[in-house]
Amino acid sequence: MQLLCLQDENGAFLIDRDPSYFGPVLNFLRHGKLVVENHLTLEGRHWIMIYIVIIKVVHIKKLLFHDICSLSGIKKLFFIDG
Numbered sequence: 239m240q241l242l243c244l245q246d247e248n249g250a251f252l253i254d255r256d257p258s259y260f261g262p263v264l265n266f267l268r269h270g271k272l273v274v275e276n277h278l279t280l281e282g283r284h285w286i287m288i289y290i291v292i293i294k295v296v297h298i299k300k301l302l303f304h305d306i307c308s309l310s311g312i313k314k315l316f317f318i319d320g
Contacts (some may be wrong), residue, residue, distance in 0.1 A: 255285070263289045 255263075255317075259282045265270045272290060274283055 240289070253295075258282075259286060260289075262286050266290055267293065 259278060262272060262274050263286060272286075274286060276288075
């Protein structure tokens with residue numbers, strides 16, 4: 239199984255996954271609890287956990303940047319690649 243994740247011009251992600259594997263990720267976003275059915279393959283469970291970790295990292299990153307901006311009085315924070 240290969241991680242396929244594309245990002246559009248607005249920063250939204252397209253994740254092309256089988257619904258039986260992505261359903262647990264959507265339910266995690268809805269309820270904050272991860273429930274994975276026993277019939278899913280070990281590799282599939284692995285990718286579910288990767289998606290959950292990505293979601294948590296992005297959430298933490300947003301919280302940290304919000305706190306930094308609030309403490310510094312910065313309205314917007316820009317990054318320059320390089």
